[in-house]
Amino acid sequence: MSEEFSPEEIARRKRMVFESMSERRRRHILKRGYEAWDPFAEPKDPIDIRRDPTHRTAHALVREFLASRGKPFPNAAYGRGVLEMALGMVNAEDRAQGMFEFACWYRELVGREGPKSGDPAA
DSSP: OTTTSOHHHHHHHHHHHHHTSOHHHHHHHHHHOTTTOOTTOOOOOOOOOOOOTTSOOHHHHHHHHHHHTOSOOSOHHHHHHHHHHHHHHHTTOHHHHHHHHHHHHHHHHHHHHOOOTTOTTO
16 A cells, blocks of 8 residues: 555555544554554465365365265264375375375285185175
């Protein structure tokens, strides 16, 4: 705003904004300092939304994964687990990375060796 108006005009507009406020809001500004207060400050940028290497958010990953299953997920715990893993992967948490690597390793192990006879999973 300072490029468009003179310092006197900015001060006059600032006073007008201040005087149009409620008494409670004025006290709040005065407590922090009228001179430091800038009613014309640019709005702050929103917090950046974290994305994975494919540029998806955790919620987008969850939606896509669940849709790819082609059937409703078994229960709420399943959905919570998917969300927890998606958040962990997007936020690059070591815990999620460990669970992911274990799941990949285990899938390979079962693929190589298959279920053993006499196992409850067989």
